[in-house]
Structure formats: structure tokens, C-alpha cells
Amino acid sequence: MVICAEKATPADRSSDRVLALSTGDPTMFEPYWRKMGDKGKVVIRGGDLMSYFSDMKNECWFLEPELRDAIRRLHRVVGNAVTDDRHVVAGTGSTQLFQALLYALTTPGGAEPVSVVSSAPYYSSYPEVVELLRSELYKWAGDANTFDKDGPYIEVVCSPNNPDGAVRQAVVNRGDQRQVIYDLAYYWPQYTAITGPADHDIMLFTSSKCTGHAGSRVGWAIVKDKDVAKKMIEYITISSIGVSKESQVRAAKIIGAVCDGCQGVGSDVESDNFFEYARDIMSKRWQKVRQALDHQNEYLNNLIKYPRQRCLFTGEFTESLPAYAWLKCKGGIEDCEEFFSGRGIVGKGGKRFGADPKFNRISLLCREEDFNLFVERLGAIARISNGL
């Protein structure tokens, strides 16, 4: 289990410490929320939120109404997803919602498990989750680009993509056999241009990558079909009897603060716009990564192939600023994860994403001091090694 294998601890601030950048832990956003003071603060009293139930009038009985309203407002403000006449389902992170969808989109008693595919490189969690319990309902079938099996299938489209930041569409298009899950965790202005409100049947989002609150384990699905939403709710009812209320009310407060900041509600002279703030940091970080590599951009993410696009949220033409650097080693270096690891940078190797081990994914969402140490080391690697 890679996450636990990481040796670095938050308390370790030595300059020779190992940098744990294999997960997309979004601690980069902490200073913004510290600065926001009471605007992001929640107070929960001992007698609050004790019941299993949030809203018995709603099909999604465990969804706090204030979170539902905050989610709808956020998508309206950002303009990144259609929510009118859609169902909102909350989950313990988008990870649980993905499992709820696998349950909702399959039926017991089928001739064989439904194939689940995604274009490589794909988010490493998809195969892990699909294979976890050896379900008879579904099974992992790998790279969508080479998938040619008959019968029903589920394609997961992550856009912008984890790990490489690419803007994606479904690649297997087989009419009525098709179910597509759009994982839009990174479709926010700090990572990419918002080119319009996404209007897919099934869309996943998560607090982790939107506002940076990974510890809350709150995600949400925007779902068109009522029966799919009902089966998702059934899954979450059975597997965890709902979703933490504390996390939900906090996410509602945080999202509310983001919306207020975007709309200039109660803003000071200095802008409270979260996405401007976050985009500014991401932009500076990418500049430094490119500088460290001495502008050897050919070693970087595919993203540089994508044209600058007009972001309807910022109103500006912008480049993609992915959450991860997706680096490829050259020359004789066969295992990029190992190569970096030996130099104090723990990433996640290409193999986990269905790609060549010459690739390595490095999170750029870490705290400032870790990021600075990363680019310092990356620069040293780039200077001394033709291997990168």
C-alpha cells in the first residue's frame, strides 16, 4: 500500500528529508483558508447532527440540504456543470461514489461481469477499486483505447485527466452498450480553462481537488437518471449508512465561502477569489517546474500540446495547469519512480496508471516548502543527468 509506505512526516522539516509527493494531497490550499478566518469556520455543538438522517423528504436522505444548495450554487457560479433537473448524491469522497456507480450501472445475475475501462494513463485508483472485492458484477478491463470486447461496458473518463492533465472525451463509443462516468475532479479554474458547463449524464466531483479539503472525504455526483441516483443511494445506505454530517456541513460552509469570494460578497480590497488565488499559485509552480527542467518541455506532460483556451470563468485565454507533473525518464532509466525515489522524491510510477514505468507522477499540490525543495532537486537531476 503505497500511501502508508511513505516515510516522510509533516514534522520532518530537514532539508534532506524524503518528499512524499505520490498522492495528490492538496495542502497547497491551506494558507488561503487560514487567511479566510471566520469565513471558513464551523462550530458544531454536542447535540448537533446526531441523527442518521439529513432530509427525509429527499431521496438522498443522508445529504445535508445546505450542502446540496451549496453544490448547486458553486456550479452556477463557476459555470462548469449543469445541475438543473439533475440529482445530487453525496459520498464519502468521489471514491465511494465511483463504487456506488459501479453498483448502480450493473445488475446481479448477468452472463458475466461488466467490463470497466479507462484510457491509459488512467487514475490508479480505478483498477484498485474495481478489483478490490472480486465482484461478479463488474471487472477491470484496462485501457479503453484497446478495448474491443462485445457486451455492456462502463468507461470512466477523467477530464482533465489524472495523471497527465489531458482534456478527454469517451473513446469507446458503442451505442446502447455504453455507460460513461465522467470524473471531473479537476474541472475547476485553478487547473484548466472552463470552456462551458459539462452536461454529461453522470459527473463526479470532490472537495479534495476543488477547495483542497481532502481530509473531509466529501464528494458529490450530479446524475441525470433518477433510477441511477436511487441505486447509488442504496449502495451508500448499505455500505456506510450515509456520509459524515460534520464533513458535509463544513463542505457547505467552505463552498459558500468560495462562492461569496467569487461574487465579491463581503470582500475586502484584496480579492477573496479562491480560484484566482489557486490559479496564481499553480501558474507560478508550473513556471518553476519548467525552469528547473531548463525548459526541456519535451519531458513534461502532454498538456503542452493542448492549445490555450478561453476560460469562461476568468474570461481569459489560459493554459492548463495540471495538479501533477507527469514526467518521463529518457535513456537507460527504465523505472522513473525508483530513479526519483533514490533522489528523495517519492512519486507514483507509470505502471500504476497503465503506462510505461518510464513515467512518474509527482503531485504539485503540496505545501510551499516541499514544492520548493522538489524543484531544487528536480533542477539538480536535470542538470546532472541526461537520463531524465
Place this chain on the structure above:
Amino acid sequence: MVICAEKATPADRSSDRVLALSTGDPTMFEPYWRKMGDKGKVVIRGGDLMSYFSDMKNECWFLEPELRDAIRRLHRVVGNAVTDDRHVVAGTGSTQLFQALLYALTTPGGAEPVSVVSSAPYYSSYPEVVELLRSELYKWAGDANTFDKDGPYIEVVCSPNNPDGAVRQAVVNRGDQRQVIYDLAYYWPQYTAITGPADHDIMLFTSSKCTGHAGSRVGWAIVKDKDVAKKMIEYITISSIGVSKESQVRAAKIIGAVCDGCQGVGSDVESDNFFEYARDIMSKRWQKVRQALDHQNEYLNNLIKYPRQRCLFTGEFTESLPAYAWLKCKGGIEDCEEFFSGRGIVGKGGKRFGADPKFNRISLLCREEDFNLFVERLGAIARISNGL
């Protein structure tokens, strides 16, 4: 999905409203926590708890250290479980921990799925969870009392038992083929005598039934074997990337307040002892239930067959005060759930617990006004009908 089918809403306070008593929603405990004021209050600022990680030095990297410490202290104070030299694993309710155990106690590639059994009447969630994803790792094999299949198996022992309050031990005893999960959700002084610290290899607890905070979705496992704990952590890592931090810090605060109250820390003249308070209410409620049935105790839980036992926590001889009334209809009434439902009391029928449909489980953990309405209706049923 029974939970969602309930029509009553918290806002519905009419005297002819339907009473939704099919889940063990522990709202009974709300007044205690309201009374406790700041002692149970948490304040979470926008920049707090943002990371996935709670403690990178701990195998269970997503467990907040303050929750771990609070759990150990609570079991020491109450004396209901051994925690020394045991691993503490947190979960999204004990429901997720049960799934983590099914994963931890089985191995892919076995000749056939491992059988999971529990003595009927068993908690309705066990078969639902086991069968949810049609796993090849394990399958539901029903009542432990009639289980006679060879090969490895997992027995779940809920004690005191949900639904009937019985104190239980494992019934299938087949040496090295055996794995036993002790679900001790109700092994707290408000429900039963604490006869000694439980010392099983695997024990499950949950905030829902201990302090009444069901909405938090926080449970914990006390596990002897390191490898079992590691595999549980792996499951929770993959299936939900940890457990809500907000819920964990709140549970730590709440549990700390319970411990302080038991130990007289900062107590006023009036006792703050949560378990005394809760036991007092449970005792009064059971008196009223018996009165409503006009002392026709033969229709009530098996619990009345159990002798009064000395509780090491209170120091007194006490009777069991189960969280549920497990009622049996007599005469021509075949479906007790339906019978009660037609009279405005929604319980959960025996069939869901692997028992006769003549049984019905009614939660006694509801709010005071719902409970009073329940006993009123129960009294009317008992008076007019020989059928109960």
C-alpha cells in the same frame, strides 16, 4: 430500501403521524449533549484538517491521534474492552469496518467464497453488506446455528445482540477454520451489564450506539493481529481514502467529555455521567413498554430470560435494557411489521433478521415525544387485540 421508504419527517409533529422506528436512530441522546454545552463543542477552522493524512507514523495513517487516545481512554474508563497491545482502526461507521474485515479475513483465489454466518436473529445489515457486490471472496451463509459446511468461515457475533438484546458467544466452533468478528456496538452500560473487559481478537464499536452520534459515521475496531489490521487499513485506503477528519476530531471531543463525566472531571453538583443518564432513560422507557403491554412480558424480548448481572461499571446488579423492543405477534397475525405499520408504527420485520415474520423490531432510541406516542399506540394495540 427501507430507510428511504419511511414517510415521517422530523418536522412532522402531528399526533397521527407515522412513527419511523425501523432504524436505531439514537436521537434519544440529544438532550444530554445539548445540556453539556461547550464540553461537547468543536470549532473547525477553514485551514484545519485539510490533508488526507492524520498520522504518517502510525500504520493507520488516517486515524487522528486524539481519537485513538480517546478510544483507549474510554475503554479503560468503562472497562468493557482490552485495548493494550491492540491495534485501533477507524472506519466510516462500524459498517465499513465490517467490510474491511471481510476483506482482511479472506484471500483472493480461494476454491470458493468464505462463508459468513451469524446466529438468527442477526443484524439485518450483515447479509445486505455481504451480498452487496457479489464478491468472490465471501458469501452469506445464513444462520450460524444450522451452519454445517466444511471449510473456512467467518462468524459474526453481535453481543448484546441486535435485534433481541441477548448476550452471545460464538456458536460454530471449528478450530483453525474459524474467524470470529465480535460486534460490540451495544456493549455499553446504558444497554447491559459490563461484566468484564471483552478480550476477543476482533472487536467492533461505533459512536452511533455509544454516545449517540450516528450522523458522524465513526466506528472503530480493536484488533489483536497486526496483519489483519494492515489489511483492514488497506481496504479503507482503497475504498474511501480514510475516514472523515471532522467526524474523528468531534468523536474524540465527545468521547473525552464522556470520560470526564464518568471520572467527575469538571462536574457540577448534578452528575455529568453520560452512562448513568442514558441508563436511567432506557430503564424508564422499558418500564413504560412493559406497562403498555400490561405486563404481558411473554411477548417481549428474550432478554427477560437473562438473569440480572453485576455491572462492574456501575457496581450494581442490573437488568439488560436493549436498544430495541423485539416483539412477537400472536394468533393469526403472520406479518408483525405490516400489522404495526397499519397502526402507525414502522418497525423492521423478523424476516430481515433471519427470523419469523411474526417478529418486529422497534427502536427505543428515538426522541421522547416519539417514544411517548409509541407506547400510547402500543398500549392501544395491546388492549384491543389478542393478536399481539
